[in-house]
Amino acid sequence: GGYVDLIRGVWRVQGCLAVSRGIGDQHLKQWIIAEPETKIVRIKPVYEFLIMASDGLWDKVGNQEAVDIARPLLVGVDEPQPLSACRRLV
Numbered sequence: 001g002g003y004v005d006l007i008r009g010v011w012r013v014q015g016c017l018a019v020s021r022g023i024g025d026q027h028l029k030q031w032i033i034a035e036p037e038t039k040i041v042r043i044k045p046v047y048e049f050l051i052m053a054s055d056g057l058w059d060k061v062g063n064q065e066a067v068d069i070a071r072p073l074l075v076g077v078d079e080p081q082p083l084s085a086c087r088r089l090v
Contacts, residue, residue, distance in 0.1 A: 002031030010059055018055060048075045049082075057089060 005015045012018055013028050025032070043050065051066050061069070070085040 002028075010055075018059075051089070053089065061089065 002014055004011050004013055006012075007015065010018050013031055017025060017028065049070065051070060053066075057066070066089060069088050073081045073085040073088065
């Protein structure tokens with residue numbers, strides 16, 4: 001009975017809240033379940049770093065763009081700066 005609509009590039013439940021945020025809203029409980037879609041990925045030593053972020057970042061920044069922003073602060077430097085990488089991504 002409910003609907004999901006694409007508004008300005010973001011999928012929204014009942015046209016109001018982004019799907020991931022709709023989980024906590026009581027008035028959307030009949031359409032949203034709190035069962036997340038998960039994926040298990042084994043982190044290997046060859047991976048340089050991992051970026052974990054919410055849709056707030058991924059709605060605006062693509063995967064390669066995020067890597068291009070973070071990598072210069074994390075890889076091939078004497079002193080990696082993960083907090084600075086996070087700030088730049090934001």
